Amino acid sequence: MTKASPGKRIWAWVLTAALAVSLAVPLLTPAARAAEEYDTAGAASFVFSDSGITAAEGDYGGCKIDGTALTIQDAGVYSVSGSCADGSIKVKKGVTGVTLILSGLTLTSADTAPITCAKSTGVTIAAAAGTVNTLTDSAKNNDETYPDNENAENAVIKCKDGSQVTICGTGTLKLRANGKNGIKSGATTDTEGEAWLKVSGVTLEIEAGVNDGINAEQLLEITGGTVTVSAADDGIHCDRVLRIGASGTDGPTVTVEKCCEGLEAAELYIVSGTVVIHAEDDCLNAANSDLTGYDFVLDISGGTLVMDTTSGDGIDSNGTLTISGGSVTVWTGNTADNQPLDADGTISITGGTVLAAGGSAGMGIKLNAGQPYVVFGAGAQMGGPGGMGGQSGQNPGTPPDGRNGQTPGTPPDGRNGQASGTPPDGQNGQAPGTPPDGRNGQTPGTPPDGQSGQNPGTPPDGQNNSSAAGGASSVSVSSGSTISIQNSSGSTVYTGTALSNAGYVFFSSPALTSGESYTLTSAGTELAQAQAGTDSTSTSRPAGGQGGAASSVSTSGTTSGTANAPAGNGNGFSDVPSGAYFADAVNWAVKQKITSGTTDRTFSPYQTCTTAQILTFLWRAAGSPEPAGENPFTDVDESAYYCKAALWAAEQGLISGTRFQGGSPCTRAQTVTYLWKLAGSPAADGAAFTDVPAGTDQAQAAAWALSKGVTNGTTAATFAPDNTCTRAQIVTFLYRAMQ
Numbered sequence: 001m002t003k004a005s006p007g008k009r010i011w012a013w014v015l016t017a018a019l020a021v022s023l024a025v026p027l028l029t030p031a032a033r034a035a036e037e038y039d040t041a042g043a044a045s046f047v048f049s050d051s052g053i054t055a056a057e058g059d060y061g062g063c064k065i066d067g068t069a070l071t072i073q074d075a076g077v078y079s080v081s082g083s084c085a086d087g088s089i090k091v092k093k094g095v096t097g098v099t100l101i102l103s104g105l106t107l108t109s110a111d112t113a114p115i116t117c118a119k120s121t122g123v124t125i126a127a128a129a130g131t132v133n134t135l136t137d138s139a140k141n142n143d144e145t146y147p148d149n150e151n152a153e154n155a156v157i158k159c160k161d162g163s164q165v166t167i168c169g170t171g172t173l174k175l176r177a178n179g180k181n182g183i184k185s186g187a188t189t190d191t192e193g194e195a196w197l198k199v200s201g202v203t204l205e206i207e208a209g210v211n212d213g214i215n216a217e218q219l220l221e222i223t224g225g226t227v228t229v230s231a232a233d234d235g236i237h238c239d240r241v242l243r244i245g246a247s248g249t250d251g252p253t254v255t256v257e258k259c260c261e262g263l264e265a266a267e268l269y270i271v272s273g274t275v276v277i278h279a280e281d282d283c284l285n286a287a288n289s290d291l292t293g294y295d296f297v298l299d300i301s302g303g304t305l306v307m308d309t310t311s312g313d314g315i316d317s318n319g320t321l322t323i324s325g326g327s328v329t330v331w332t333g334n335t336a337d338n339q340p341l342d343a344d345g346t347i348s349i350t351g352g353t354v355l356a357a358g359g360s361a362g363m364g365i366k367l368n369a370g371q372p373y374v375v376f377g378a379g380a381q382m383g384g385p386g387g388m389g390g391q392s393g394q395n396p397g398t399p400p401d402g403r404n405g406q407t408p409g410t411p412p413d414g415r416n417g418q419a420s421g422t423p424p425d426g427q428n429g430q431a432p433g434t435p436p437d438g439r440n441g442q443t444p445g446t447p448p449d450g451q452s453g454q455n456p457g458t459p460p461d462g463q464n465n466s467s468a469a470g471g472a473s474s475v476s477v478s479s480g481s482t483i484s485i486q487n488s489s490g491s492t493v494y495t496g497t498a499l500s501n502a503g504y505v506f507f508s509s510p511a512l513t514s515g516e517s518y519t520l521t522s523a524g525t526e527l528a529q530a531q532a533g534t535d536s537t538s539t540s541r542p543a544g545g546q547g548g549a550a551s552s553v554s555t556s557g558t559t560s561g562t563a564n565a566p567a568g569n570g571n572g573f574s575d576v577p578s579g580a581y582f583a584d585a586v587n588w589a590v591k592q593k594i595t596s597g598t599t600d601r602t603f604s605p606y607q608t609c610t611t612a613q614i615l616t617f618l619w620r621a622a623g624s625p626e627p628a629g630e631n632p633f634t635d636v637d638e639s640a641y642y643c644k645a646a647l648w649a650a651e652q653g654l655i656s657g658t659r660f661q662g663g664s665p666c667t668r669a670q671t672v673t674y675l676w677k678l679a680g681s682p683a684a685d686g687a688a689f690t691d692v693p694a695g696t697d698q699a700q701a702a703a704w705a706l707s708k709g710v711t712n713g714t715t716a717a718t719f720a721p722d723n724t725c726t727r728a729q730i731v732t733f734l735y736r737a738m739q
Contacts, residue, residue: 040079040101042059042077043058043076043099044057044058044059044060044062044063044076044077044078044079045057045078045079045081046063046065046079046081046082047081047082048068048070048080048081048082048083048087048107049082049083049084050068050084050085050086052065052067053065053067053068053084053087054082058077061074062074062076063078068084068086068087068088069087069088069090070087070088070089071089071092072089072090072092072098072100075095075096075098076098076099077099077101078098078099078101079101079103079128080100080102080105080107081102081103081104082104082105082106083105083106083107084106084107086110087108087109088109088112088114088116089107089114090117090118091116091117091121091123092118092121093118093120093121095121096121096122096123096164097122098121098122098123098124099123099124099126100123100124102125102126102127102128102133102169102171102173103128103131103133104128104132104133105131105134105135106134107134107135107136108135108137108138109136109141110140111141111146111149111152112137112141112151112152112153113137113141113153113154113155113156114135114157115156115158116153116157116158117157117158117159117163118163119161119162119163119186119192120161120162121160121162121163121164122163122164122165123163123165123166124165124166125165125168125169125173126167126168126169126202127168127169127170127171127173127202127203129169129170130170130171131171132171132172132174133171133172134175134176135157136156136175136176137155137156137176137178138178138179139178139179139210140152141153141154141155141156142154142179142180142210144180152179153184154180154181154184155177155179155180155181155182155183155184155215156176156177156179156181156182157175157183158184159183159184159185159195161187161191161192161217162187162189162192162193162195163185163192163195164194164195164196165197165198166197166199166200167197167198167199167204168198168199168200168225170201171203172202172203172204173202173203173204173205175204175205175207175208176207177206177207177208177209178210179210180210180211180212181208181211181214181215182207182208182213182214182229183197183206183213183214183216184215184216185197185214185215185216185217185218185220186218187217187218188217188218194218195217195218195219196216196218196220196221197214197216197219197220197221198221198222198223199220199221199222199223199224199227199252200223200224200225200252202225202226204225204227204228205228206227206228206229206230206231207230207231208233209231209232211231211232211233211234212231212236213231213235213236213256213259214229214236215237215238216237216238216240216242217238217239218238218239218240219238219240220236220238220243220265221242221246222243222273223243223245223246223249223251223252224250224251224252226252226253226255227253227255228254228255228257229255229256229257230257231256231259231260232259232260233260234259234261234262234263234264235256235259235262235263235277236254236263236264237261237264237265238265238266239266239288240265240266240267240288241265241266241269242263242265242267243269243270243271244263244269244271244273244275244303245270245271245273245303247271247272247302247661249272250272250273251271251272251274252274253273253274253276254273254274254276255275255276255277256277256278256279257278259279259280260280260281261279261281261312262279262282262283262284262285262307263275263277263284263285264282264285264287266287266291266294266296266297267296267297267299268284268286268297268298268299269297269299269301270284270300270301270303270305270326271301271302272302272303272326273303273304274303275304275305275306275307276305276306276307277305277306277307277308277309278307278309279308279309279310279312280310280312281309281311281312281313282312282314282315283307283309283312283314283315284307284314284315284316285313285316285317286298286316286317286321287316287317287318294319295320295598295607296319296320297317297319297320297322298316298317298320298343299324299663300324301322301324301325301326301663302325302326303326303327304326304327305326305327305328305329306499307330307331308332308499309334309338310333310334311333311334311338312332312338313332313338313339313340313341313342314330314331314332314339314340314342314356315328315330315341315342315356316342317343317344317345318343318344319343319344319345320343320346320347320348321343321345321346321347322347322350322663323347323348323349323350323352323354324351324635324662325351325352325635326353327353328352328353328355329355329356329496329499330355330356331356331357331358331499331502332357332359332500333359333479333499333500334358334359334360335360335503338358338360339358339360339363339364339365340356340357340358340363340506341356341363341365341506342365343366345366346368347365347366347367348368349367349368349370349371349373349508350370350371350637350640351510351634351635352508352509353494353509354506354509355494355496355506355507356505356506357477357498357500357502357506358504359500359501360504363375363506369508369533369534369535370534370640371509371510371534372508372509372514372533372534373507373512373532373533374507374508374512374531374532374533375506375530376475376505376506376507376520376528376530377502377503377504377505377527377528475503475504475520475522475527476501476502476503477498477503477505477522477527478501478522478523479498479499479500479501481497481498481522481523482495482497482498482522482523482524483495483496483497483498483505483521484496484520485505485507485519485520485521486519486521487512487513487516487517487518488517493509493511493512493518494507494509494511505520510634512532513532514533515531515533516532517529517530517532518530518531518532573597573601573602573603574601575602575604575605576605580605580728582731584735585728585731585732585734585735585736586728588735589617589734592621594617594620594621594731595613595616595620595727595731603727603728604727605726605727605728606727606728607726607727608665608727609665609724609726609730610663610664610665610666611660611661611662611664611665611666612640612642612645612646612662613642613666613727614666614730615645615655615662616641616642616645617734618645619644619645619648619649622648625648626644627644627647627650627651629647629650631643631646632647632658633650633658633659634658635660635661635662636660636662640662646660666724666725666730667722667723667725668711668719668724668729669701669702669719669722671730671733672698672701672704672705672711673697673698673701675705675733675737676697676701676704676705677701681700682704684700684701684703684704684707685703685707688703689702689703689713689717689718689719690717691718691720692719692721698721702721708736710736710737711729711733711736
């Protein structure tokens with residue numbers, strides 16, 4: 001390997017420090033900003049009636065009225081009100097910069113969607129303060145049951161491929177879906193561009209008696225407001241990435257009153273807010289049967305979740321399940337093989353409070369516990385002493401670099417305003433989820449990013465001789481009864497109401513002490529005693545969810561069944577084509593040992609880069625120094641792959657506090673602001689982005705990044721500071737900055 005010049009080595013260290021500092025600074029998120037940010041000055045105003053649409057005031061030049069159908073053809077602010085038994089609103093293909101204010105609108109459509117955002121549109125739909133707005137379709141708005149209806153859009157609000165739609169406001173929006181879905185958001189395509197749907201601030205009520213409450217194909221974020229759903233199928237579904245809440249905010253209140261499955265996505269992140277789900281099948285599910293070779297992720301880092309199901313799994317992941325914060329309560333009434341916690345990969349619990357109770361005799365899971373837990377009534381199902389049969393002792397639920405999620409909906413740099421010929425950041429043209437089939441060319445034995453490198457089989461916290469937590473072989477908890485868990489001194493560490501009958505109870509909390517005995521009571525009657533521990537377990541378990549078995553693990557701690565890589569792409573990664581815009585950056589980062597692959601065959605360029613991962617990149621760029629101080633973080637286990645990086649950053653004064661929040665995603669604003677600071681915070685002239693507050697460091701940083709070619713805007717006028725960054729984007733930013 002060619003050694004970097006002294007200047008570049010110093011630059012790498014400074015870059016490391018500056019970027020790490022960014023992780024400690026809170027940035028404005030969509031939820032943190034005002035729910036209504038539109039200017040009504042000069043807005044065009046339309047009033048619907050059964051006989052037609054009346055233009056009341058403002059500039060109507062950008063609109064077309066045809067009976068009771070309103071078509072918006074140009075950017076602008078449009079206020080709509082009134083009542084109509086058969087009308088519609090459509091934003092024409094390719095039109096962006098549209099704000100549609102619903103100001104007391106009752107609109108029904110006989111055979112189409114009341115509101116349609118066509119392909120490649122940019123639309124804000126806002127429910128005006130103090131207003132109630134109701135949109136309803138008919139059974140004919142479904143091209144499966146009515147194939148001859150060419151007007152069918154399959155949703156009350158239809159957002160087509162490449163559309164970028166925000167639903168906000170402080171008023172109320174009620175959707176009555178008689179055709180298919182309440183809201184349908186489209187896909188990202190090479191032709192139409194990035195698609196996403198964001199919900200914030202609004203009170204949104206959805207009744208979908210045929211299919212899903214919300215169905216998105218690419219990216220769905222619900223960061224604030226109150227969302228209530230009753231659905232025949234999924235309450236809220238996204239084919240790719242679904243995120244509830246935002247770091248540093250109270251988040252939304254999401255209630256799924258009726259559904260088959262509650263929240264489902266290939267990657268599901270719950271960061272903040274309150275989530276209440278009553279389901280027939282799984283309450284939370286990380287799955288997508290159309291994706292092959294995909295790293296499914298279910299990550300809960302905050303919020304309050306209260307869930308119950310009559311016949312499915314409580315929380316089910318076809319990949320990993322990680323709980324690092326928040327409060328999670330889940331009950332499964334099924335007495336067969338459905339469990340409150342289920343994952344094909346490892347279940348990692350490193351923080352938060354988790355109460356999981358089930359109706360069957362026990363719960364067989366692969367568990368890595370970063371904090372003490374206790375089990376009442378699990379019997380042999382929770383396994384015996386020692387580690388997880390070949391696991392390395394790191395937090396197995398802590399994924400290797402890039403494993404906790406891409407954000408396919410993150411708008412690519414340069415969507416409209418990039419320089420000619422400059423590839424948009426984050427785009428390589430291949431379909432996300434392409435199955436890995438290559439190798440990363442790293443030295444044999446070098447663990448992929450996120451692995452701790454310690455001896456396989458060593459359990460966390462040095463516990464290799466303790467007994468597994470557990471208690472009586474069975475308990476009997478009745479639905480509706482009050483349960484409590486008390487420590488040996490008689491102090492209550494948990495109390496709550498049983499949401500179903502249960503034969504066992506699993507509880508994990510920072511309030512538990514490993515080795516101490518705890519007692520479970522129900523309706524005032526003592527049911528069982530058990531000892532808390534932090535043992536990892538590996539047990540056989542019934543299959544559940546969307547098929548597929550967990551990866552087999554050998555006694556050496558490596559995943560079995562690794563295939564040889566095909567040659568020909570020039571970099572060893574099957575998902576990094578040699579012609580991709582990020583190929584050189586990936587090769588550089590691997591050669592500098594800043595990062596490696598997510599497996600020995602894949603780089604996962606489209607997966608989101610988290611705080612833990614980027615700090616690990618930066619720590620490695622600084623030479624992986626050994627930290628000298630004690631661990632100040634309550635949510636960083638010593639076995640975590642990023643532990644040394646976190647401690648090093650704290651020692652350098654780059655981050656502070658007692659919460660590290662390693663699972664939070666890195667944003668575009670964080671990245672460019674601290675690249676700009678490491679460059680000396682130079683004054684930058686150029687484009688002022690409308691979504692970056694003027695006069696702030698972010699504004700200067702964004703302008704500087706654009707002028708230096710580090711990154712572009714997402715359009716000519718917007719920077720999307722809160723959008724998360726993928727692995728490909730991060731290494732590309734670093735690579736460009738260091739050239």
